Amino acid sequence: MRKNVFRLLAVLRLVLGVLMLLALTATFLDFTGTVAGWFPWLREVQFMPALLAGSALMLVFLLVATLLVGRVYCSVLCPLGVFQDLVRLVTFGRWRDRRFKARPGGPVLSAIQGWTRLGILLGFAAGGFLGLHFTWLDPYAIYARFVSFCLTPLVKACRHADAIAAWADGAEGSFTRVLEVVVPASGFALAAASVLAFIAALAAWRGRTWCNTVCPVGTMLGALAKFAWFRPHIDASSCVGCRLCERICRAHCIHIDVKAIDHTQCVSCLDCSAVCPKGAITWKR
Ligand code: SF4
Ligand code: SF4
Ligand code: SF4
Numbered sequence: 001m002r003k004n005v006f007r008l009l010a011v012l013r014l015v016l017g018v019l020m021l022l023a024l025t026a027t028f029l030d031f032t033g034t035v036a037g038w039f040p041w042l043r044e045v046q047f048m049p050a051l052l053a054g055s056a057l058m059l060v061f062l063l064v065a066t067l068l069v070g071r072v073y074c075s076v077l078c079p080l081g082v083f084q085d086l087v088r089l090v091t092f093g094r095w096r097d098r099r100f101k102a103r104p105g106g107p108v109l110s111a112i113q114g115w116t117r118l119g120i121l122l123g124f125a126a127g128g129f130l131g132l133h134f135t136w137l138d139p140y141a142i143y144a145r146f147v148s149f150c151l152t153p154l155v156k157a158c159r160h161a162d163a164i165a166a167w168a169d170g171a172e173g174s175f176t177r178v179l180e181v182v183v184p185a186s187g188f189a190l191a192a193a194s195v196l197a198f199i200a201a202l203a204a205w206r207g208r209t210w211c212n213t214v215c216p217v218g219t220m221l222g223a224l225a226k227f228a229w230f231r232p233h234i235d236a237s238s239c240v241g242c243r244l245c246e247r248i249c250r251a252h253c254i255h256i257d258v259k260a261i262d263h264t265q266c267v268s269c270l271d272c273s274a275v276c277p278k279g280a281i282t283w284k285r
Helices: 002-030 034-038 047-052 058-070 072-077 081-091 093-099 108-128 139-159 159-170 174-182 188-206 209-213 216-225 244-250 271-275
Strands: 232-236 281-284
Touching: 002 034, 002 072, 002 081, 002 139, 002 271, 034 139, 047 058, 047 139, 058 081, 058 216, 072 081, 072 108, 072 216, 072 232, 081 093, 081 139, 093 244, 108 209, 108 216, 159 232, 188 209, 209 216, 244 271, 271 281
Parallel strands: none
Antiparallel strands: 232 281
Protein backbone atom coordinates (compact mmCIF):
# COMPACT_ATOMS: atom_id res chain seq x y z
CA MET A 1 0.00 0.00 0.00
CA ARG A 2 2.68 2.48 1.08
CA LYS A 3 4.83 1.38 -1.85
CA ASN A 4 1.99 2.24 -4.25
CA VAL A 5 1.58 5.67 -2.68
CA PHE A 6 5.30 6.34 -3.16
CA ARG A 7 5.10 5.03 -6.72
CA LEU A 8 2.30 7.44 -7.47
CA LEU A 9 4.18 10.32 -5.85
CA ALA A 10 7.36 9.46 -7.80
CA VAL A 11 5.40 9.51 -11.08
CA LEU A 12 3.68 12.75 -10.12
CA ARG A 13 7.04 14.31 -9.32
CA LEU A 14 8.36 13.45 -12.77
CA VAL A 15 5.17 14.58 -14.53
CA LEU A 16 5.25 17.88 -12.66
CA GLY A 17 8.93 18.34 -13.51
CA VAL A 18 8.31 17.66 -17.20
CA LEU A 19 5.37 20.10 -17.26
CA MET A 20 7.59 22.76 -15.68
CA LEU A 21 10.31 22.05 -18.22
CA LEU A 22 7.88 22.29 -21.13
CA ALA A 23 6.31 25.48 -19.81
CA LEU A 24 9.73 27.08 -19.26
CA THR A 25 10.85 26.06 -22.75
CA ALA A 26 7.66 27.53 -24.19
CA THR A 27 8.31 30.85 -22.44
CA PHE A 28 11.63 31.07 -24.30
CA LEU A 29 10.22 30.03 -27.66
CA ASP A 30 7.06 32.12 -27.63
CA PHE A 31 8.01 35.39 -29.33
CA THR A 32 4.70 36.97 -28.46
CA GLY A 33 5.39 36.72 -24.72
CA THR A 34 1.97 35.14 -24.14
CA VAL A 35 3.28 32.03 -22.36
CA ALA A 36 5.69 34.10 -20.25
CA GLY A 37 2.66 36.14 -19.20
CA TRP A 38 0.85 32.98 -18.06
CA PHE A 39 3.78 31.73 -15.95
CA PRO A 40 5.80 34.79 -14.92
CA TRP A 41 7.04 32.99 -11.79
CA LEU A 42 8.67 30.17 -13.78
CA ARG A 43 11.79 32.18 -14.48
CA GLU A 44 11.71 34.04 -11.18
CA VAL A 45 11.78 30.82 -9.19
CA GLN A 46 15.10 29.73 -10.73
CA PHE A 47 17.85 29.70 -8.12
CA MET A 48 20.73 31.60 -9.74
CA PRO A 49 18.59 34.30 -11.40
CA ALA A 50 16.85 34.84 -8.04
CA LEU A 51 20.23 35.03 -6.28
CA LEU A 52 21.74 37.44 -8.81
CA ALA A 53 18.60 39.60 -8.78
CA GLY A 54 18.60 39.61 -4.97
CA SER A 55 15.02 38.31 -4.99
CA ALA A 56 14.65 37.67 -1.26
CA LEU A 57 11.12 36.24 -1.58
CA MET A 58 12.09 33.56 -4.10
CA LEU A 59 15.29 32.71 -2.28
CA VAL A 60 13.45 32.28 1.01
CA PHE A 61 10.85 30.12 -0.77
CA LEU A 62 13.57 27.87 -2.25
CA LEU A 63 15.52 27.65 0.99
CA VAL A 64 12.42 26.82 3.06
CA ALA A 65 11.34 24.20 0.50
CA THR A 66 14.80 22.62 0.69
CA LEU A 67 14.74 22.63 4.47
CA LEU A 68 11.34 20.95 4.36
CA VAL A 69 11.76 18.19 1.75
CA GLY A 70 15.34 18.34 0.54
CA ARG A 71 16.42 19.21 -2.99
CA VAL A 72 12.94 19.60 -4.40
CA TYR A 73 14.33 22.35 -6.65
CA CYS A 74 16.53 19.68 -8.25
CA SER A 75 13.68 17.21 -8.71
CA VAL A 76 10.94 19.50 -10.04
CA LEU A 77 12.00 23.07 -10.77
CA CYS A 78 15.46 22.93 -12.32
CA PRO A 79 15.20 22.51 -16.11
CA LEU A 80 18.61 20.83 -16.28
CA GLY A 81 17.70 18.35 -13.57
CA VAL A 82 14.46 17.29 -15.25
CA PHE A 83 16.28 17.18 -18.59
CA GLN A 84 18.75 14.67 -17.12
CA ASP A 85 15.88 12.57 -15.77
CA LEU A 86 14.30 12.51 -19.22
CA VAL A 87 17.59 11.43 -20.80
CA ARG A 88 17.89 8.65 -18.21
CA LEU A 89 14.31 7.62 -18.95
CA VAL A 90 14.66 7.42 -22.74
CA THR A 91 18.04 5.68 -22.55
CA PHE A 92 16.60 3.06 -20.16
CA GLY A 93 19.07 4.10 -17.45
CA ARG A 94 16.88 2.81 -14.66
CA TRP A 95 16.53 -0.56 -16.35
CA ARG A 96 20.29 -0.74 -17.05
CA ASP A 97 21.16 0.17 -13.47
CA ARG A 98 18.94 -2.64 -12.20
CA ARG A 99 20.04 -5.13 -14.83
CA PHE A 100 23.76 -4.48 -14.50
CA LYS A 101 23.67 -3.92 -10.75
CA ALA A 102 24.87 -0.34 -10.55
CA ARG A 103 26.55 0.57 -7.27
CA PRO A 104 27.39 3.90 -5.64
CA GLY A 105 30.98 5.06 -6.03
CA GLY A 106 33.54 3.90 -3.48
CA PRO A 107 35.29 6.18 -0.97
CA VAL A 108 37.92 7.33 -3.51
CA LEU A 109 35.33 8.40 -6.09
CA SER A 110 33.23 10.04 -3.36
CA ALA A 111 36.27 11.99 -2.15
CA ILE A 112 37.12 13.11 -5.70
CA GLN A 113 33.52 14.18 -6.25
CA GLY A 114 33.42 16.01 -2.91
CA TRP A 115 36.62 17.97 -3.54
CA THR A 116 35.57 18.75 -7.12
CA ARG A 117 32.23 20.10 -5.89
CA LEU A 118 33.90 22.22 -3.25
CA GLY A 119 36.52 23.58 -5.67
CA ILE A 120 33.89 24.49 -8.25
CA LEU A 121 31.67 26.14 -5.65
CA LEU A 122 34.57 28.22 -4.28
CA GLY A 123 35.59 29.20 -7.84
CA PHE A 124 31.99 30.07 -8.61
CA ALA A 125 31.68 32.24 -5.49
CA ALA A 126 35.07 33.91 -6.08
CA GLY A 127 34.07 34.64 -9.67
CA GLY A 128 30.85 36.21 -8.41
CA PHE A 129 32.76 38.51 -6.04
CA LEU A 130 35.07 39.54 -8.86
CA GLY A 131 32.11 40.28 -11.08
CA LEU A 132 32.83 37.30 -13.34
CA HIS A 133 29.66 35.27 -13.31
CA PHE A 134 30.46 31.69 -14.20
CA THR A 135 27.17 31.37 -15.95
CA TRP A 136 28.33 28.39 -17.97
CA LEU A 137 27.88 26.45 -14.74
CA ASP A 138 24.48 27.87 -13.80
CA PRO A 139 21.95 25.13 -14.65
CA TYR A 140 19.25 27.59 -15.68
CA ALA A 141 21.67 29.48 -17.96
CA ILE A 142 22.93 26.24 -19.52
CA TYR A 143 19.41 25.23 -20.48
CA ALA A 144 18.36 28.74 -21.48
CA ARG A 145 21.37 29.03 -23.80
CA PHE A 146 20.52 25.74 -25.45
CA VAL A 147 16.95 26.87 -26.10
CA SER A 148 17.97 30.35 -27.25
CA PHE A 149 20.83 29.34 -29.54
CA CYS A 150 19.64 25.96 -30.79
CA LEU A 151 15.84 25.63 -30.53
CA THR A 152 14.85 29.24 -31.20
CA PRO A 153 16.59 29.29 -34.62
CA LEU A 154 14.70 26.12 -35.53
CA VAL A 155 11.39 27.74 -34.62
CA LYS A 156 12.39 30.82 -36.60
CA ALA A 157 13.24 28.61 -39.56
CA CYS A 158 9.74 27.16 -39.42
CA ARG A 159 8.25 30.65 -39.22
CA HIS A 160 10.24 31.64 -42.31
CA ALA A 161 9.47 28.52 -44.26
CA ASP A 162 8.44 30.73 -47.19
CA ALA A 163 11.96 32.19 -47.43
CA ILE A 164 13.48 28.73 -47.25
CA ALA A 165 11.16 27.52 -49.99
CA ALA A 166 12.07 30.56 -52.08
CA TRP A 167 15.76 29.86 -51.52
CA ALA A 168 15.19 26.26 -52.59
CA ASP A 169 13.60 27.62 -55.75
CA GLY A 170 16.71 29.74 -56.35
CA ALA A 171 15.19 33.16 -55.65
CA GLU A 172 17.83 35.87 -55.46
CA GLY A 173 18.90 37.07 -51.99
CA SER A 174 16.89 34.48 -50.09
CA PHE A 175 19.89 32.35 -49.18
CA THR A 176 21.47 35.17 -47.17
CA ARG A 177 18.19 35.84 -45.43
CA VAL A 178 17.74 32.21 -44.51
CA LEU A 179 21.27 32.02 -43.10
CA GLU A 180 20.74 35.18 -41.07
CA VAL A 181 17.51 33.84 -39.66
CA VAL A 182 18.44 30.21 -39.03
CA VAL A 183 22.03 30.45 -37.77
CA PRO A 184 22.62 33.95 -36.41
CA ALA A 185 25.15 32.65 -33.86
CA SER A 186 26.35 29.24 -35.00
CA GLY A 187 29.44 29.29 -32.72
CA PHE A 188 27.31 29.89 -29.63
CA ALA A 189 24.80 27.30 -30.82
CA LEU A 190 27.55 24.71 -31.18
CA ALA A 191 28.97 25.50 -27.73
CA ALA A 192 25.53 25.41 -26.06
CA ALA A 193 24.62 22.13 -27.77
CA SER A 194 27.99 20.58 -26.85
CA VAL A 195 27.59 21.41 -23.15
CA LEU A 196 24.08 19.96 -23.09
CA ALA A 197 25.19 16.89 -25.05
CA PHE A 198 27.97 16.31 -22.52
CA ILE A 199 25.52 16.54 -19.62
CA ALA A 200 23.12 14.24 -21.48
CA ALA A 201 25.90 11.68 -22.00
CA LEU A 202 26.71 11.79 -18.27
CA ALA A 203 23.01 11.38 -17.42
CA ALA A 204 22.67 8.41 -19.75
CA TRP A 205 25.78 6.83 -18.28
CA ARG A 206 25.22 7.47 -14.59
CA GLY A 207 22.12 9.49 -13.67
CA ARG A 208 22.72 12.76 -11.83
CA THR A 209 26.53 12.73 -12.08
CA TRP A 210 26.64 16.34 -13.30
CA CYS A 211 24.42 17.40 -10.42
CA ASN A 212 26.55 15.71 -7.80
CA THR A 213 29.97 16.46 -9.20
CA VAL A 214 29.83 19.85 -10.90
CA CYS A 215 26.72 21.93 -10.28
CA PRO A 216 27.40 24.67 -7.70
CA VAL A 217 23.67 25.17 -7.09
CA GLY A 218 23.33 21.48 -6.23
CA THR A 219 26.27 21.78 -3.83
CA MET A 220 24.65 24.74 -2.05
CA LEU A 221 21.25 23.09 -1.84
CA GLY A 222 22.82 19.78 -0.78
CA ALA A 223 24.39 21.46 2.25
CA LEU A 224 20.92 22.56 3.34
CA ALA A 225 19.16 19.31 2.38
CA LYS A 226 21.26 17.52 4.99
CA PHE A 227 19.05 19.20 7.59
CA ALA A 228 15.74 18.77 5.75
CA TRP A 229 12.66 18.09 7.82
CA PHE A 230 11.58 15.17 5.60
CA ARG A 231 14.36 13.07 4.13
CA PRO A 232 14.63 9.37 3.27
CA HIS A 233 15.87 6.98 5.95
CA ILE A 234 16.49 3.25 5.78
CA ASP A 235 14.90 1.19 8.51
CA ALA A 236 17.68 -1.32 9.15
CA SER A 237 15.33 -3.77 10.88
CA SER A 238 13.03 -4.03 7.80
CA CYS A 239 15.70 -3.92 5.09
CA VAL A 240 16.56 -7.31 3.59
CA GLY A 241 19.60 -6.04 1.70
CA CYS A 242 18.23 -6.65 -1.81
CA ARG A 243 20.01 -3.46 -3.01
CA LEU A 244 17.15 -2.54 -5.35
CA CYS A 245 17.07 1.01 -3.99
CA GLU A 246 20.84 1.36 -4.30
CA ARG A 247 20.74 0.38 -7.97
CA ILE A 248 17.90 2.58 -9.10
CA CYS A 249 18.94 5.71 -7.17
CA ARG A 250 19.66 8.31 -9.86
CA ALA A 251 22.01 10.15 -7.50
CA HIS A 252 23.87 6.97 -6.44
CA CYS A 253 23.70 8.18 -2.86
CA ILE A 254 22.37 5.05 -1.11
CA HIS A 255 24.93 2.88 0.65
CA ILE A 256 23.20 -0.31 1.69
CA ASP A 257 26.32 -1.83 3.27
CA VAL A 258 26.02 0.76 6.02
CA LYS A 259 22.26 1.35 5.58
CA ALA A 260 22.85 5.05 4.98
CA ILE A 261 21.76 7.72 2.51
CA ASP A 262 23.90 10.75 1.67
CA HIS A 263 21.26 13.44 2.00
CA THR A 264 23.49 16.10 0.49
CA GLN A 265 23.27 14.26 -2.84
CA CYS A 266 19.70 12.96 -2.69
CA VAL A 267 17.50 14.82 -5.18
CA SER A 268 14.20 13.85 -3.54
CA CYS A 269 12.92 11.77 -6.46
CA LEU A 270 11.18 9.18 -4.19
CA ASP A 271 12.26 6.27 -6.40
CA CYS A 272 13.91 4.38 -3.57
CA SER A 273 10.75 4.40 -1.43
CA ALA A 274 8.69 3.43 -4.48
CA VAL A 275 10.84 0.43 -5.31
CA CYS A 276 11.60 -1.01 -1.86
CA PRO A 277 9.71 -4.32 -1.50
CA LYS A 278 9.75 -4.07 2.31
CA GLY A 279 8.70 -0.45 2.70
CA ALA A 280 11.98 0.08 4.53
CA ILE A 281 12.66 3.59 3.21
CA THR A 282 10.54 6.16 4.97
CA TRP A 283 10.62 9.96 4.98
CA LYS A 284 11.17 11.56 8.32
CA ARG A 285 13.53 13.91 10.11
S1 SF4 B 1 22.16 19.91 -9.05
FE1 SF4 B 1 22.15 21.70 -10.36
S2 SF4 B 1 21.72 20.94 -12.42
FE2 SF4 B 1 21.21 19.33 -10.98
S3 SF4 B 1 19.05 19.63 -10.64
FE3 SF4 B 1 20.10 20.68 -8.97
S4 SF4 B 1 20.32 22.76 -9.68
FE4 SF4 B 1 19.80 21.54 -11.46
S1 SF4 C 1 15.11 -1.84 -1.50
FE1 SF4 C 1 14.47 -1.84 0.66
S2 SF4 C 1 14.91 -3.91 1.34
FE2 SF4 C 1 16.05 -3.63 -0.55
S3 SF4 C 1 18.08 -2.91 0.11
FE3 SF4 C 1 16.81 -1.09 -0.26
S4 SF4 C 1 15.95 -0.57 1.74
FE4 SF4 C 1 16.69 -2.67 1.86
S1 SF4 D 1 17.96 8.46 -2.15
FE1 SF4 D 1 18.16 8.37 -4.37
S2 SF4 D 1 16.32 7.29 -5.09
FE2 SF4 D 1 15.95 7.96 -2.97
S3 SF4 D 1 14.92 9.93 -3.19
FE3 SF4 D 1 17.11 10.34 -2.98
S4 SF4 D 1 17.86 10.45 -5.06
FE4 SF4 D 1 15.87 9.49 -5.18
